[in-house]
Amino acid sequence: MKKSLVWLRRDLRLHDHYALSESLKNSDETYVAFIFDSNILEKLHNKNDSRVTFIMDSLKEIESVLNKHGSSLIVRYGNPVEEIPKIIEDFKIEALFFNRDYEPYAKERDQKVEKDLFKKGIHVFNYKDHVFFEKKEVLNGQQEIYKVFTPYKNKWLEIFHAQESRVPEYKGDLKKLAPYKNSKNILEHNWYYDICFVETESALKGGALEAQRRLKDFKNRIEDYKTARDVPSIDGTSLLSPYIRMGNLSIRDMIRASIEKKSEGHQTWLSEIIWRDFYQMILDAYPGVDTHCFRTEYDQIKWLGKKEDFEKWCNGETGYPLVDAAMRCLNTTGMMHNRLRMVVASFLTKTLLIDWRWGERYFAEKLLDYDMAANNGGWQWSASTGVDAQPYFRIFNPYNQSEKFDPKGDYIKMWCPELAGFSSKTIHHPHDSTPLEQAAAGCFVGKDYPHPIVAYKEQRERALSMYKAVK
Ligand SMILES: Cc1cc2nc3c(=O)[nH]c(=O)nc-3n(C[C@H](O)[C@H](O)[C@H](O)COP(=O)(O)OP(=O)(O)OC[C@H]3O[C@@H](n4cnc5c(N)ncnc54)[C@H](O)[C@@H]3O)c2cc1C
CATH class of the missing domain: 1.10.579.10 (DNA Cyclobutane Dipyrimidine Photolyase, subunit A, domain 3)
Structure with a gap:
């Protein structure tokens, strides 16, 4: 491919990013875009939502890395189903790369984008990045997905160890980013706040650097996790959930940390990460749980x-x-x-x-x-x-x-x-x-x-x- 686009969503980082690494590998030039999704933002009750500030922190950091490589983030506000095809057209892009999301709204949105682009002859590639095992990768003896956590976890671990606990790291050559300068510099001017938001102080600073700092800090405490995790008055857990949720960290960053040693703390932490995979798999397979009881x-x-x-x-x-x-x-x-x-x-x-x-x-x-x-x-x-x-x-x-x-x-x-x-x-x-x-x-x-x-x-x-x- 000559020109490709990587669409960032809940994977706000440039390291260990499957879609980005594939795009860089397979394209002469890679553009990177983020859409402030009006379908999501317009539903927020509080227009000063600190999650938007967290996202903004993450984007500013990404922008500064892209700038160092002569590139810039393409940022739009609107319905991605319309905005992504517009970007594809504006920049004469041949292929779209993104990481899969398992929420019902996101799946429907992605299918619409994919269908539309397919009609226009644009290639669309999507990847498993946001979880370690997805869909039907962990099945029981009857080849069905598990509905009980402990056997799911045991099977998850069995498959993980059978592949020698290999945790891939998706790297890419950022020199292959497309030369581009965003006319609306998000580092200097929070232009999108003019449209819909007032800037707020985020309770936590977003971004991959902060996420790595916190992960490093947690590694000093992880051995005590099994006992400390149940005491709310201390920082006994990793406090990394906002960073993994927005993808400032990759799931593989977390799994690598969890297998550095074999202490009970490490193993218990990995088990929590497996709960995360389990619930993602359930939501993907049973999207109705969003509003209905699973039972x-x-x-x-x-x-x-x-x-x-x-x-x-x-x-x-x-x-x-x-x-x-x-x-x-x-x-x-x-x-x-x-x-x-x-x-x-x-x-x-x-x-x-x-x-x-x-x-x-x-x-x-x-x-x-x-x-x-x-x-x-x-x-x-x-x-x-x-x-x-x-x-x-x-x-x-x-x-x-x-x-x-x-x-x-x-x-x-x-x-x-x-x-x-x-x-x-x-x-x-x-x-x-x-x-x-x-x-x-x-x-x-x-x-x-x-x-x-x-x-x-x-x-x-x-x-x-x-x-x-x-x-
Ligand atoms: C009613 C209820 C609502 C919850 N809502 C959310 C939510 O919206 N977002 C969210 O990330 N977690 C949610 N959890 C799970 C859990 O409470 C948080 O993941 C955890 O408190 C985050 O803190 P931590 O990063 O320090 O976790 P740690 O104990 O350090 O765990 C590491 C990571 O494992 C994952 N994890 C841990 N426990 C669970 C779990 N039970 N289910 C799924 N993943 C888990 C998280 O990604 C977490 O960051 C909810 C739990 C309950 C009981």
Whole structure:
């Protein structure tokens, strides 16, 4: 090919990038483009969404690398189904290269682009880059995809080790980038903000350099991951999810780090990465899980919860300290620890009796690492409606979770400072403390911090009957 185009989407990096490396290998000149997708951006409730700033950080970094090689990023705002063919025409491109995305909207969009370009005689090549194993690469004895995680993981590892744990690295010669200068210099002028957004401070700095720095930092902690990962008050996990979600890191970067040693920490971390592949595979094979329960009988559940309780859950005003702390952290930083995602999701569905889809949508709006496959998987796991979910009668006791995973209340104190004066014994259920204890803590329940909005024990019984009714 003479001229090719690489379309960046959720793979915002120039290293270890399958589509880019193939384009550079097979074309005389490679252009690189990013489209601010109006179909996605116009649906965002908050026009100051920090995920857009995160993307912008990543694009600026890419632009500066492209500039060093005499090239520039082609940036457009609009519907990619229209914008990509326009770029192809404007630059007289012969082939399009991109990495596959498994979300239903993205698959439909890509098929439309592919069909249109095919009619015009343009070659389209797409690659598996964003996961390690996809589609039907990990199958059970009946040649079907797995619906239970542990055997899936075992098979994943078996195939991985059979290929001698080979993790390919897709390199490319950036000297073969097309000579081009973008007239709208995204480094100097955030022109697209003029159209739709006001620039905000991103909670996290985006970009491949920052991602590599964080990965390196995590490598110093990875051996402790197995035990540290369940303590929300410390940085026991990698905190890399926004970087892998936007593709500042490749999945292979992460897998390489996970096999550097054989410690329990390394192995447990790899297992989490395999969960990611598992949920991507499920979303790809069952795109309906986006709105429906994977276990369809649960679509009949009559959710008994109240809208006002949902709002209190969103605002971190439920009177359950660990839940409130987690939700306030999400609202402020766009991040939430995995243990707490499970706690608040179980609380919403099985204590407040509210449809998991409401919580899933709220997370989609707020999470910096929002990823449809992982988010849907996590919510349906917690609500017991999903693939390999926990059984419906397993209901997290929010008080026990709090005492077990935040024993001294360190995390609660970070996000609910009004509770900081309570002892490590009373902080998990301040409403049970005496007026004297409340006076000593400088916090009166009902005045400075809410009473529990529902009673856990009663709600537990209601949840069990709500689920049993559709079994
Ligand atoms: C209700 C709920 C909603 C969730 N929503 C999302 C989401 O929108 N985006 C998202 O990336 N993760 C989601 N998760 C999974 C998990 O909570 C986050 O991946 C994790 O907290 C990110 O922090 P980390 O990067 O420090 O993870 P680490 O513990 O360091 O794990 C490394 C990587 O493995 C992947 N991973 C870890 N756990 C899971 C998991 N259970 N499922 C799939 N991938 C996993 C992530 O890419 C993560 O970055 C959700 C979990 C639950 C219970």
